[in-house]
Amino acid sequence: MRLVDRNAQTNRWRQTAALEKVVFSFGAIVLALCSASWIVQMSIIVILLTTMRLGAGIPLRDIGLAASVPVGFILAGTIAQVMTVEFASFVPRVGISAAAFAGAGFIALRSLAGVMGLLFLALTTPLTDLLRLLRRTGLSAELGDIALMMFRFVWLTLDCLEGTRRSQANRLGFVDYRRSLRSSGLLLANLLPRVLSRARRLEAGMAARGYTGELRFVVRERPAHVGRLAASAALFFGLGAAGMVLV
Known part of the structure; x- marks a missing residue:
């Protein structure tokens, strides 16, 4: 992706x-x-x-x-x-x-x-250009925003996953089978809470920037x-x- x-x-x-x-x-x-x-x-x-x-x-x-x-x-x-x-x-x-x-x-x-x-x-x-085109053809702003937020949520999940795994690898969490299994379990157990925390911060940031119910982007095309x-x-x-x- x-x-x-x-x-x-x-x-x-x-x-x-x-x-x-x-x-x-x-x-x-x-x-x-x-x-x-x-x-x-x-x-x-x-x-x-x-x-x-x-x-x-x-x-x-x-x-x-x-x-x-x-x-x-x-x-x-x-x-x-x-x-x-x-x-x-x-x-x-x-x-x-x-x-x-x-x-x-x-x-x-x-x-x-x-x-x-x-x-x-x-x-x-980019996805933003496709959604802008769909909006011009009749797609509701709410559906477009949901699609963008889901797309952003996927990136948040990948970012948390890679960051946590990199941190575990730097602490020798994958040097053998037992440690790899334990590190993978801790990673999966903590992934959802971390992603939800990042998502709440994203929501707070949008609200602080005056989100009114429709995401807007700079048009470059x-x-x-x-x-x-x-x-x-x-x-x-x-x-x-x-x-x-x-x-």
Whole structure:
């Protein structure tokens, strides 16, 4: 999460309008779901990777780390699709179905293209910009504030967890199995009270700064450009039309 949030806050497209990035991301996802062409799926992945690396300036290492977990799920699901289990005299036999390779490979490629579309949005757009966009489309301020506070609560939990564990490690709390077990138990027992204490301080700080029921942030993004929105729509529409011809 830290990696995703760091890139979302520091990439070169940080000030680009969230609407433009949402249209680009969801255009790629919709095309990946609708297209039946291998070439289109691979083109979507290449376009998104190129855009994130060369356009937004996100390092390939960060993209790979952010994609490692969903790619692992996709790989596990693909392996499960191509493997077959048969029972002969109550003895299981595991084999590989050659006929399932094409279908499983295409599903994996389509899933990867969809994941890359979501990663593009997550790595280039902070949550505050997305919620501001949703508010302009009708999302109530209360729901937006709840989402932001939950997001902040996750960061508070991680911060308390890492700080306490670092303190225990500096006091040799993990030098052997018994101490590691005891330190982990103390960490879990004290985590919730510490997080709630930090949350109460956060609430007091908001009240001291005049919180009136709606969280406000400094707007850093530029207005959406109609030309860029049209270019994104034309790109994926043209790619989808080419995919229909190739199929």
